[in-house]
Structures are given as structure tokens and as C-alpha cells.
Amino acid sequence: MNESVLNAKIVEWSEEDQCFVGSAPGLLFGGCHGPDEKEVFAELCQIVDETIELYHQDSKPLLPRTSSRDLANTLQQIA
Secondary structure, eight states, X not given: OOGGGGSOOEEEEETTTTEEEEEOTTTOXXXXXXXXXXXXXXXXXXXXXXXXXHHHXXXXXXXXXXXXXXXXXXXXXXX
């Protein structure tokens, strides 16, 4: 299994920046942004893969997985 699937990826519209912003909470700081939601998600997936590769190259343990925690329903309860 690709380890990338173990990390939640979020793409959301930013009113302040007037673009889509992609992030992977718990894995990396920052992320990516752009005017096209699908392109931002594709770039985010690539960044997550590269970040995981860097963790392995540096022999660092990955942070705990962020997927399979029912984040969508948890976020709905907050909103």
C-alpha cells in the first residue's frame, strides 16, 4: 500500500487568498495553492509522496496517520 493514503489531504477555498489551498495536517507545514481545485489536489498528493520519501531517506519515523479517523464527520460537527 502507498503510505500516502494514510495521510489526510485537504483542499479548501481561501477567501483571503482567493485561491484553493492544499494541506496535509500532521505531515507537513505549508502546502500548495492555485486557482484550480483538481490541480492543487494533484500537486498536494505529489508533495505528500515526496515528503514521505524524505522521511525515509533521513530515517525519520513518520508521524501518526491522519486518515481513517472519520475527519469529515468530525469537521461537520465543528462547522
